[in-house]
Amino acid sequence: MNLKTFKLVCKVASFLLKVLGFFAFITLPFALIIVILPGVRSSITLDVESSGLILFRSGLIEESHRQLTALIVAPIFSSILGYTLWKGSQLFDQLIEGYSPFSIDFRTTLKRISLLLIGMDILLPLVYSLVLSIILEDGYYFVFGIGSLFLVGLILYAVAEIFQYGIELQQLTEDTV
8 A cells, every 4th residue: 555545544534533523422412402302202222232242130121211321321431432533533643644653652542542442342231231220120230241342442452562562673673773
């Protein structure tokens, strides 16, 4: 891949991540306003069961319980996802500007993004389960599983460690010269 194509790919990736991050930030206040407005019948939903490997529940779980839980949990995780996407776009911006990915700052940011993605994928079902279990009058709800964010985070973590190896090789080369 030549440099021109690489920069174009980085620009497109940066743009898409910025749009998705902005969308994650901006849709949340609008959704909350629409849900809170009197006379408007709408709700926020979260699908945590589709990636669940383990699911335990007891008692009657009504749709209103799920909607209230999603209203509490969605803003937190939507904000974290928006921040993560925005930081990812900044990494592509650095590459466009000609910065080397073999720097401590680049590697540290990439590693933080990977840990945020892994943490989000693990914590979202657990936090959702905790909040829903607290809301339920009689019963409990527990779901746990890993999804695509976990795998993407794991791959990014491996890439961050590869960059660390590249940084060490670069430093060894510079010390040799």
